[in-house]
Structures are given as C-alpha cells and as structure tokens.
Amino acid sequence: MMESLFYIAAVVALSATILALTRANAAHALIYLIVSLLAVAVLFFLLGAPFAAALEILIYAGAIMVLFVFVIMMLNLGEAGEESERKGLHPRNWIIPGIMTALLFMELVYALEQVPALTSGVAVSPKEVGIMLFGPYVLAVELASMLLMAGLVGAYHLGRRFNVRNVGSN
C-alpha cells in the first residue's frame, strides 16, 4: 500500500515538474511547480519524515511560491511574455541541457544501484529533528541564521528610502 502510494506520488512529482518546464505561460508553469512540491512533500511523509514534509508545504509551497506568483502578477506580461517564452522553448535549445541531464541521470541510477536501501523505515518525529539540529548540527543552524541575517540587512538597505534632499545639502 505504502509502496504504491510512493510511486503514485513520484509519478505526479515527475510529470508535474516536466509540465512546469515546458509551459509557455508562466502562471501555468508555477501551478505545476506547486503541484510538484506538494507531491514531494507526500514523498517525504511516506519515507518517514513528516517534519520535512510539513516544512516543504509551509516554506516552499506556502511562502516562496507565493512570492513567485506575486512577481508574475506585478510584471503581468500576458501574451507578449508567452510569445518570447515559446521562442526560448525551441527544441534546439534543449539539446545541451538534455545531454547534461541524461549524464547526471545515468550517474544517479548507477549510484543508486550500489546502495541497497535508502530509508530506515522508521518515522522521525519533529522532536528528534530538533534534538539533532540543536545538538550535532548546531553549527549549520548558526551559519544559516547568519546567512538569513545578511539577507535581511541587504533587503533593508535596498528597501530604505533615500532622502535625496538631505544628501544634497550635506
């Protein structure tokens, strides 16, 4: 039962991602991307990582993708945007990325064949994730928080209202 659920979610994730790549309409592409993220969340859940699944929905699908949609609405490209996107999706442009992806895919399949099983089959509770994060991995958490702080300072600087008159008089 769990196995078939896993494969169904995997098929949904893969096909949604492919559709997201090949859409000319940016809004449609984003909707497929959101579906793919939700499918990945289901995969995490089935693999015994409910906390990661919840964060996938909350952070990726719930926050980051909303910002993407926000930008698309701000730009509101319409027909002209679709036209230029269709040019970018010309088959000729797929050759080199296609070859590179195929290489990576073959490597991945080869690597996966070496490893017997990827999951422990045990569900990891949020508490255990927290203990791991603030125990052995506390350095990574601190580094991530520093990165976020830098981003915040940068955003504040960009968003600051420059008072032109004061600059001139000084």
Place this chain on the structure above:
Amino acid sequence: MSDLGSMYFGLFLLLATIGGAAVLTWFERRLLGIWQDRYGPNRLGPFGIGQVAADMIKLLTKDDWVPPFSDRVVFIFAPTTIVVAMMLGFAVVPFGPDLYVIDLNIGLLFFLGMTSLAVYSVLLAALASNNKYALLGGLRSAAQMISYEVFMGLSLMGVVMLTGSFSMRAIVEAQADLWNFIPQFLGLFTFMIAGIAESHRLPFDLPEAEHELTAGFHTEYGGMKFAMFMLGEYLGLILISCMIVALFFGGWLGPFLPPFVWFCLKTFVVICFFILLRAAIPRPRYDQLMTWGWKYMLPLTLLNVILTGGIALAMKA
C-alpha cells in the same frame, strides 16, 4: 479511534462544517444587525433562518458564467482550492478525546500548511480573472498573507514550547491544569489577529475592499463559484475559531457537559467574538495594515517566544 470510525467522523465533519458555514452567513447578518440597531434578515421562517435556503437557491440557479477573456481552467480551479485546503485543515482539529480524523505528530504544522495553501485560491483567481481590480486585490492579498503568516506560525510556538509537541491532542491534554490563554496571552492576541488576516475577513478584507476595488479578487466571479469563495471564507472562520479553542481555551476540557459539547460551545463563543470585531472595527488603510504587521505584531511574537522559552527553562531548572 478505528480507521472506519475516523472515516465516518471525517464525512460527518465535511457535512457539518459546510452546513455550519451556510448557517453562519445568516447568523452573522443577524448578529451584525442586532449590534448595529437594525433587524437583519428576519422574514423567512423562524428568526429568518429560511434566508439560508433562499440564498442557496439563488446562488445555485444563477448563470454559471466564465468571462471569455479569463484563463478558463485556472478561473474554475481557483475557488475550489480554498475550500479543499480549509476542509483538510479540519482533519487535525481534536473535537474530543477520541473525536478526530487524524492525530498527526505534526498536527499544528499541517494546519499552518493548509492555511498557507489557501492563499493560492485568491492569487490564482486574481491572475485568471484578467481584470485590473482583481489583480490589485490579488497583489494586496499576497503581500498581506505573506506578512501575517510569518508571525502566525511564530505566535503558536509558545504553546508548542509549553506542551513539547506539535500534536493537537497533546496540546489540549497539556491544558488540563491551566488553559493556555493565561500564560500565552500575547500568543492568543497575535494569533487571533493573524487568523483574521489569513481568512481575510473584515477588518482585514483589503483584498476585496469594495469601496476601492469593487470586489477585489472575486470581481469576475458569480453564482456558485462566488459561493465557493464565501464558503471558503466561512470555513476559514470556523477553522480558526476551532484552532483558538483547541490551542488556548482548553479544547474539549470542561466540567459536567460531554467534551464535544464543550468544544462546540467554546467555538461558538469565539465565532461570535469574531463577528463582533467585524461590527466594531473599521478597515485600516493598506500601509497601516503592513506597518501593524511588521513593526508591532512581529516583535511582539518574538518577545513572546523569548519570554516563554526563558520561563520554561527556569521552571525546568
């Protein structure tokens, strides 16, 4: 609860919440009427409750029109998202010691995830409508939701810290001695405001502010599709009220009466309070809304997290 039992309860919940949302449309208008010194809909049936059926017949028989300039598939898909997301949110609400659809160990995060997915309904409706009022409403909605979501999650972290779990059942059971609204007063205050903003109800209904944006994101919607948005909004109101009861007011806990009755009574009182807020507070300007969110509410929730963490540590030591 057995698998079959929770399935039947889930079905019952679906019907009960939809019915509740329908009755709530009438109940809200009546209550608003009383508070504003007028009658409200009081003609049809006892106390005017037949108004619900009349509204439903009206909405169901309206022409189901899709504007030719809209993005057809997304236009139809958008209103269903909010209803589905809100319905899924009810799955983790514990109505009694054994009355729930599922008791996830990430229950609270699941609820937050579902409310954040409900945003797409508004955004996609605005995008698909191809109308400038809808687009403005959608833009506002995106900014508002993102801003208020940030401290909505944070405001609940105090409760999680006191309980030590994300499971809704564990959170209610941990309140046996003292309901959370006393130690987590700041958390309740901020969560309530974030909750109203998330379900974009008055006074935070800027995405549809009718005096400046005609009807905002659902300008182009009519008939049943419009009703879906309304249903989603009322479901959101019920869901937020249920969550407030479970997280801050001891859920099903209470003397004499059976647990389910206690839960419903408390939820009813919270819903009435939300309607009172709607009647009492005017809509803020858009920049006031943003300032309020980022400059006051976010620091307040952070303060709550620090204080709760400090006190929890001190109690342990």
